[in-house]
Amino acid sequence: MTKLAVHADRDHATWAASSTARNWNCSGAIALNRRNPAPEVESEAAAWGTACHQLAEKCFKHNRHPDEYIGTVETTKQHKIDVDGEVAETTEMYVDYVRGRIAAYVQEFGEEPIVVHEQPLPLDRLGGPYDAGGTGDTVMYFPRWKLLEVVDLKGGRGLVEAADNKQLRTYGLGSLLANPGLDVEKVKTTIVQPRAPHKDGKIRSDEPHVADLVEWTAELLERMKLAKQADDEFETMAFAAWSAKWLKPGNCKFCPSEGNCPALKQRALDAAHVWFDDLDRPQISNKAIFDTPEQIAADLDMLDMIQDWISARRALAHKMAEGGTEIPNYILVPQQKREKWKDGEEEAVLNILDHSELKPEKYLNPAKLKTPKQVRKALGKKESLVAGLSETPAGGTNLVRADKTTRQAIPSGVNRFFNDESAT
Template identity: 30%
Template sequence: MSAKTQDTDAHARLSCSAAYRWTVCSGAPRLEAQFPDETSVFAAEGTRAHTLLETACLLGLETTAEAITLVEGADAEMAEQLQPVLDWIKQEQASRPGAVLFFERKLNPGRALGRDDLWGTGDLVILDEPRKEALVGDLKYGAGLAVEAVDNQQLRLYALGAIALATFPVERVITVILQPRAYHTDGPIRTETIARADLDAFAQTIKEAAAATDAEDAPLVAGEHCHFCRAAGGCSVLAEHAMSIAREAFRAVEQPLDPQRIARLLHEADVVRGWLKALEEYALRIAKDGTELPGFKLAKRRGHRKWINPETALIELAAAYSVTDDQIAPRTLISPAQAEKVIKAAVGHKADLSELVHTPELGPRLVPDKAKGEDVFAEIVDLFAGLEDAA
């Protein structure tokens, strides 16, 4: 299998990655166009991870660690996280003689839908003519929300783009989420195989959703999909939605909450939290641009004081105030995770710290049922089952 790469940075009005948003809120593309597209530290980290993986693949390296020095900002931890992804890609490469592999390939589902504003960039695209198959993979380097491969609109749009790219009739597309850092019960690499007929039906649905965004009065619809919307901080519909959730929560104070309502309010709390954060960021940005916000001002901020030169300070403090090194610069042990990194860099393999460390129990926390972490009550049920068996 051969490998190609193509650099595509342009942002589509209807991007594949935002399909989950514009298919629900058809007014979002219109409103988002009024807000700047700002990058975040998480996006920068994701870009480094993509580059590291792509570099290792294109150079045919056995490990992502071998590519660290070639990618600015990449480190051993990132390489370790991406190694299973590289292994999986190499396995796919080996099992598909005659296939062509692309990285960061512009995919144009809009072509089949008669639109020139709908495209995206597939992190991994394999066109396998002998098997009449295509494979599209999306690397998610985020550790927060685990993304599903099944019924994933972004991947299905990439699948349509891969079909448009192929020069042979594609009978099925395998869509893949490569997410090494977020916990999911199905593991870090998750797939769905979609028949061509199902993708053709999806194309019809998405064509209608895309057409709905063209209307000048396309409605704004708020919900969980608002999370990464560029317009979130300045969107009055989201503001009203978040306030109505908050009002309901306060109304509920008058009477005891039943478990159903508690669970619903916990889910909706994310929408309110996300909106407040977006509102604060938006307010700070327009205030910096000179907009006056009644009752607020831009105040100077100062950080904590820092030594100009720590070594000089150490010598001068000891000389001037007769304090010992232990008093002013006590030696502290690094954490087990940091020690593992140091030792791995020094001796080339992971240290066995099992006799030296313990993991304290911190008490339970409430998380959505698909999130990482053993179920406290499942453990107790197992314990009772064991006692019954013993009896």
């Protein structure tokens, strides 16, 4: 049995599953966000991920393949996303995984598991101080395996770990509470992240025993109580003292208060070695910074946090300016976008050009060849016809954390130079 809901209709609880890691680390996050409500702003990256989810819903509902929707448009809350090869490929890995799990179970037992897409997973039965929970992209129950599995599609490029992932643990707990009466011994939580290569693969899972999940629930409730204490003390303490006690940067991305959190601002300035002179002008520290490999590594680990804070700070300033606040020395100007044909006028333009003296190649772009992966899949058993005709170009290098990649290390430029010299 398969049930479907709608991804775009998701509501977020006060303690959302997606914010569990943040609230766990920073007890003051909920209190700060409740008093600093974020506007309904959907980033293009978030819209892109939503489009992948919506496309998956269509594939499950109509039993179709993501490639069949290339050239269509997915409309999200604030964006229109063109379904291209990358959107289709991202969706395909998730759809194929879910269908593959169902097929494996059917082949072994001759019966289908229970499958629910976009299932609400509330934690109300825990009796915590906040409404809590999330939504499972796909929840599957395999009776003969005594297994409940929650599958979560991640469309972003930022690596997400599956092991001890607090968002996934919240989903796992929620799936048990949302589906009472099932004979379950294990809860499996699976991340499908097609655009982020990982040493454990693009599909990775955590599989805690039900007893471990129940034990973790006690820790979750303790963290909720701390957040409630921080919420209550917000009204009774001076803000500076409250911030020092309850705000802890570390899981700040996607936090509504990321752009105006005093603790994150100070952490970013400290990490960048910035201080303010008597005229309140920012200065870079003039003391010696020891550029040891260990210090460089520590700084690299901080850069994502600093960049995220900078982006959030810019977004906050833009939101304030859009709301009528004057930012000294800054003005709002129109965005510069690419010129395009007006909606519904392309046919008229084509009719004009078809009757002009221009040759078609002067105003029509040729059809674009699909990606090597898409062509091989279309060829099926005849994929050898294009063997050796594609490549993954090598050029330059990237510096990445060794525990976050599947790529093999290569010699540095200096070592390659000396190795080449010694060979001549």
